[in-house]
Amino acid sequence: xxxxxxxxxxxxxxxxxxxxxxxxxxxxxxxxxxxxxxxxxxxxxxxxxxxxxxxxxxxxxxxxxxxxxxxxxxxxxxxxxxxxxxxxxxxxxxxxxxxxxxxxxxxxxxxxxxxxxxxxxxxxxxxxxxxxxxxxxxxxxxxxxxxxxxxxxxxxxxxxxxxxxxxxxxxxxxxxxxxxxxxxxxxxxxxxxxxxxxxxxxxxxxxxxxxxxxxxxxxxxx
Amino acid sequence: xxxxxxxxxxxxxxxxxxxxxxxxxxxxxxxxxxxxxxxxxxxxxxxxxxxxxxxxxxxxxxxxxxxxxxxxxxxxxxxxxxxxxxxxxxxxxxxxxxxxxxxxxxxxxxxxxxxxxxxxxxxxxxxxxxxxxxxxxxxxxxxxxxxxxxxxxxxxxxxxxxxxxxxxxxxxxxxxxxxxxxxxxxxxxxxxxxxxxxxxxxxxxxxxxxxxxxxxxxxxxxxxxxxxxxxxxxxxxxxxxxxxxxxxxxxxxxxxxxxxxxxxxxxxxxxxxxxxxxxxxxxxx
Numbered sequence: 001x002x003x004x005x006x007x008x009x010x011x012x013x014x015x016x017x018x019x020x021x022x023x024x025x026x027x028x029x030x031x032x033x034x035x036x037x038x039x040x041x042x043x044x045x046x047x048x049x050x051x052x053x054x055x056x057x058x059x060x061x062x063x064x065x066x067x068x069x070x071x072x073x074x075x076x077x078x079x080x081x082x083x084x085x086x087x088x089x090x091x092x093x094x095x096x097x098x099x100x101x102x103x104x105x106x107x108x109x110x111x112x113x114x115x116x117x118x119x120x121x122x123x124x125x126x127x128x129x130x131x132x133x134x135x136x137x138x139x140x141x142x143x144x145x146x147x148x149x150x151x152x153x154x155x156x157x158x159x160x161x162x163x164x165x166x167x168x169x170x171x172x173x174x175x176x177x178x179x180x181x182x183x184x185x186x187x188x189x190x191x192x193x194x195x196x197x198x199x200x201x202x203x204x205x206x207x208x209x210x211x212x213x214x215x216x217x218x219x220x221x222x
Numbered sequence: 223x224x225x226x227x228x229x230x231x232x233x234x235x236x237x238x239x240x241x242x243x244x245x246x247x248x249x250x251x252x253x254x255x256x257x258x259x260x261x262x263x264x265x266x267x268x269x270x271x272x273x274x275x276x277x278x279x280x281x282x283x284x285x286x287x288x289x290x291x292x293x294x295x296x297x298x299x300x301x302x303x304x305x306x307x308x309x310x311x312x313x314x315x316x317x318x319x320x321x322x323x324x325x326x327x328x329x330x331x332x333x334x335x336x337x338x339x340x341x342x343x344x345x346x347x348x349x350x351x352x353x354x355x356x357x358x359x360x361x362x363x364x365x366x367x368x369x370x371x372x373x374x375x376x377x378x379x380x381x382x383x384x385x386x387x388x389x390x391x392x393x394x395x396x397x398x399x400x401x402x403x404x405x406x407x408x409x410x411x412x413x414x415x416x417x418x419x420x421x422x423x424x425x426x427x428x429x430x431x432x433x434x435x436x437x438x439x440x441x442x443x444x445x446x447x448x449x450x451x452x453x454x455x456x457x458x459x460x461x462x463x464x465x466x467x468x469x470x471x472x473x474x475x476x477x478x479x480x481x482x483x484x485x486x487x488x489x490x491x492x493x494x495x496x497x498x499x500x501x502x503x504x505x506x507x
Contacts (some may be wrong), residue, residue, distance in 0.1 A: 007345070059315040079420035165413075167406040173240060173388070177407065180389020185323045208316070211398055 008187040011178045016113045018057075018171035019195050023203075025170065026157040033099025034149075043194055053185040055104065062101030068162055070094045075166050087167035092158075100157060139215070146217040150207040154200050159192045161196075171195060192216030227261055230432060249346040252427050263467035263472075274300035275330035275367075280408050282492040283375045283434045284480035295492040296334035299353065306475050313503075318389060322347065325462050332472070333460040336432065338391050348465060349458035351474045351507045354489065356429035358391055358452040361437065363443035367424035374450055377425060378402050385414045387422035391455055392427030401429075415440050429455065430498060454499040473507050 040055045047055070071094035074085055085093065114137060122132040127157065164173035173190040179185050211217040240297050266272055276296045276311060278284040287293040287352035314330050321337075324330045325347060336356065339349050362371040370380040377384065377400035379398065380419045384400070386392050388407045396405060406423060408414050419440050426433070430447065437445045457477070459468045479485050489497050 006367050045362065075422070076416055079422065084420065084422060165409045167385075167408050169407070173407065176409075179319055179322075181340075181342060183322045183343045185325065 003187055004184070005187050005191070008178065008191060010192070011188065014174050015171060015195055018169060018174040019199055021036065021158065021162040021168070022163075023159045023199060024173075025088075025091060025095065025163060025168070026153065026203075027198050029095035029155050030036040030153050031098050032096040032105045036096065036100030036107075037103025037107045038124070040100065041107035041111055044104065044108050059101045059104050060152075062098050063105065067094065067098045067159065068165070071162065071166060072096055087163070088203050089169050091163040091166055095156065095159065099152070102152055103149070106145055106152065107141070109148075110145040112162070113144050114140055132148065142215050143217050146207075147216060150204065150211070153207065155204055157199055157203055158196060225405045234306035242424070252343070261473055262465060266309060266468060270309045271312055272300075272304045272332065272456055273312045273314055273330045274303075275298065275314050275321050275333040275335070277316055277318065277321065277335035279317070279412070280335055280432065281411070283334070283431075284485065297487045298491070299479070299485070300332070300334060300481060302398070302488075303472065303475050304327055306478070322340050322383065322460075325460060328462075331465075332466065336429070336438075336457050337460050338455045346463060347460045348463055348469050349460060350469055351476055351504075352456045352458050352477060352501050353485065354431075354457050354497055355501055356391070356455045357498040358395060358427065358447040358455065359430045359433075359450070360425055360427055360452070361418075362434050362446050362448065363418065364446050371425055371446075374399065374449070374452060377427070380404070382425065383423045383425055383437065384466055385417045386428065387411055387432075390428055390432070391453070392429075395427055395452055409435050419443050431493065434493060434495075451498070461503060476507070477503075477505065482485060 040059065043051045043055045070089055075087070075090040078085060095160035119132065122207065124138045126147050127135065160170055163170050164176060167173075168209050169177075170191060173186050179188045182188070261323070263348045274296075276284045276292050276294070278286050279296070282294050282298075283296045284292055285294040292315060297313060300313065314324065316324050316330065316333065316335065318335075321330075321333050321335060325333050329389050333347075334353075335347075336354075337343070338356065339352070342347075360371070360374060360377065368383060369376065369379055371377065371382070371444075374384070377396070379400075380402045382400070382403040384396060384403050384405045385397070386405060386407050387410060393405075393407075396403060407418065408417060414423075414426060415436055418426060419442065433447075439441075459472060476485075480503060485501070486496065
């Protein structure tokens with residue numbers, strides 16, 4: 001068997017468009033998940049008992065079931081109840097809720113890592129609640145969590161390949177289409193793997209630079 | 223919840239196999255070693271074993287029977303080929319994305335699963351003479367479609383939503399004849415039928431042979447298959463590129479299976495009707 005990459009290079013522009021779609025899905029789901037996680041972690045740390053239970057149930061459900069099953073439910077089970085989500089909607093909602101659960105846990109760990117002494121000091125200095133969050137809590141938590149958050153983002157970038165199953169034409173979907181037409185599976189999937197490696201390297205580089213500039217944090221870098 | 227739990231890999235169920243495939247494929251592609259050659263005829267005969275790749279999600283070409291073993295039209299054909307060659311048959315389960323890598327990595331000797339013969343694919347694998355034909359038709363619903371669909375031209379409308387299995391022959395037909403329609407591509411037949419049933423799509427362009435059995439199993443939908451045959455496609459059995467010793471024997475075995483009526487009888491057994499476009503008898507190949 002001979003590998004002929006020349007035969008599959010013509011798919012490259014199409015694959016790169018797919019890669020951009022993968023990147024956008026990961027970015028949107030991560031950003032929204034980060035917000036959900038912030039609310040969830042705040043409730044779990046400072047909220048009333050009932051709300052804490054609710055958040056705990058949400059986190060348990062989404063971290064103990066496969067993401068594939070979650071999106072499958074949104075895409076194929078909800079129409080039975082009259083809710084018809086488009087492929088992109090189902091994938092985005094599924095990945096966002098899933099990310100929200102993991103990011104709740106990650107951020108809760110960050111809240112717990114905050115020494116009480118720092119909050120006491122802020123209180124002694126007469127900081128308002130907002131000032132305390134801004135100058136004491138936020139910088140500490142962001143520094144502590146940056147590596148975990150970067151890691152989660154990279155996991156999500158690769159996780160977008162699941163969207164192919166639900167009809168979103170991202171990178172994996174386009175690779176599968178090309179594979180069905182040309183049968184050059186090894187060339188196509190190795191090219192796809194290289195693009196995914198490229199995506200995560202780009203993501204890592206952005207996170208690393210952003211972390212260094214904004215928070216003086218050393219994030220994971222290749 | 224412990225920290226390692228947070229970092230733990232997420233379950234990705236059905237993707238693990240594809241992930242492994244892509245991983246293996248990329249390793250093979252990047253640090254290329256000389257790939258295994260498929261078993262030529264001599265080796266099939268000396269090991270007395272023929273390995274056939276069959277896709278059990280392609281009902282009724284491949285099905286899981288009550289004992290959870292792979293059965294179906296393709297399985298019957300493969301068993302008969304093995305019987306005539308006096309070797310033992312080993313059925314290997316394959317899916318759409320991995321069936322060709324399986325062939326190229328010498329995990330299977332022949333691959334079935336309604337593989338339509340195209341020029342592009344013939345650059346990569348070798349085909350036997352046709353085993354059967356397929357007829358491209360339009361499957362739609364009696365009611366509940368975005369616009370009435372009575373003839374193929376009705377599909378070329380921005381309001382029409384089509385759903386297709388990735389890589390099937392209907393897709394190039396749609397690109398050429400119904401470019402205005404919206405198309406969603408899904409992974410397998412159960413998912414596409416569910417999408418049609420749930421009102422996610424109005425129609426599907428595919429081969430009659432792939433839809434005739436599954437559509438009967440979908441409850442609560444009044445299906446309608448338009449009469450026009452848009453195209454006929456030819457399906458052979460795939461062998462590794464250059465494996466002529468095996469292919470030459472398979473051609474003669476298949477010719478005899480057509481001549482004895484075995485292919486036709488087996489077809490009717492699984493489809494309930496004769497092949498829509500018969501394979502003509504041609505002793506020259």
